[in-house]
Amino acid sequence: MGSLKIENIRKSFGQVDVLKGIDLEVKDGEFVIFVGPSGCGKSTLLRVIAGLEDATSGDILIDGKKVNNTPPAKRGIAMVFQTYALYPHLSVRDNMGLGLKQAGKPSDEIKERIGIASNMLSLGDYLERRPAELSGGQRQRVAIGRAIVREPQLFLFDEPLSNLDAALRVNTRIEIARLHRQLKATMIYVTHDQVEAMTLADKIVVLNRGKIEQVGSPMELYNSPQTVFVAGFIGSPQMNLIDASKLGQSGAKTIGIRPEHIQVSKTSGEWKGSVIHVEHLGADTIIYLQTDFGPLTVRLFGEHNYDVDGVLYATPDAGRTYRFDNDGKIIKG
Structure with missing residues (x-):
């Protein structure tokens, strides 16, 4: 079991309020991703869940048990960081098993757990190597394996792929998704990369300035953003957000239209524009x-x-536009 409940969590550093009343429920076995811009509080929230930071107020419950005063090692969690944090003088095998050894687990059990994790992560051929002999992707898999052998209630990932190059990020992302399906474990994952969020998450939590803007499945957030912030943050390229008054439209502050919901013509259309740049991406x-x-x-x-510098006429799909009020909230209907 690995359910998580966050109740009105606040966190301040001196006079700076970083988390401003966070409420969230994560079901057992869910893959939940925290996204948001730098400084929004996503990593701080993860550290509060882990017990690496004390909340100023509010409660953290894991499987219904309040853990506010429980030390990190006793919370039933395992954390994978952006930096691999491997011991350079230890082999892959010893890095993966060190926590179990320190916990006094029998050697046969340690060997068995390492064997299971290394098979999951295709690390069987590298168990006797040191971290310096591994690629970045292999080191990150070792860090993930070190978490798996602990058989935690919760896996916490803090931007684990940000140090990898683009190809390795894709491969490791696929491996993490496969692991989630195999382990059926609860995973909380922090990233600033919305592609990771859209492709991995069962549920995305969008954070902005220490508050939750919206929670939902990837496609719920994409198709039904409830605020201007979510509309502009989810989607690549991001949604066009246009001052409604410049379009002569009343009853709204901002009009939103995704780039893929606009057609262009060289001869006629609703909006006239001058081409300032073209990106040829092959598929798009x-x-x-x-x-x-x-x-x-x-x-x-x-x-x-x-x-x-050529002239094009653009026409939006009228049925795929979004209207937001003066407070940045979606206008329904």
Whole structure:
């Protein structure tokens, strides 16, 4: 079991309020990802869950048991950090088993757990190597293996892929998703990379300035953002957010339209714009236009050729636009 309940968690450093009343429930076996810009409080919240930081107020419950005063080692958690934190003088085997050895586990049990974890992570051929003899991706797998052997109630990941190059990030992301399916464990994962969030999470928690903006599945957040912040944060390229007054529309402060929900023509359309840049990505073409109401991003599927400084007309899909009020909240209906 590994359910988690966070009740009105607040965390201040001196006069700075970092977490401003966080309430959240995570079900046993869920993969939940915290996302948000730098300084939003996502890593601080993870550290409070882990017990590495004390909450200023509020409660943390793991499997229904309050753990506010429980030390990290007794919370039934295992944490994987951005830095691998491996002992350079120890082999992969000894790095993975050190925590169990310190806990007084029998050698046969340690060997068995290491064997299971190394098979899951394809580390069997590297158990006698030292960290310096491994690639970055292999080192991160060792750090994950060290967490697996502890058989925790909760896995906590703090931006574990940010030190890897793009190809390794994709491969390790797939491995983490596979591990979640195999272990059926509860995982809490912090990242600033929305692609990781969209592809891994059962549930995404979007944080902004120490508060939760919205919680939902990846596609719920993508298709039904409840605030301007979530609308602009989820999606790549990000949603176009346009001052409604510049479009002559009343009853809203901001109009949102995703780049893929706009069509372009060289001859006619709702908005006239000048091409300022084109990105050819193979599967997609991203066009950046300058219009009377500001910049506009258009995403077209496939390869399209348009000249910089050329004129294009853009037409939004009227059924796929979003309207937000003066407080940045979605206007429904």
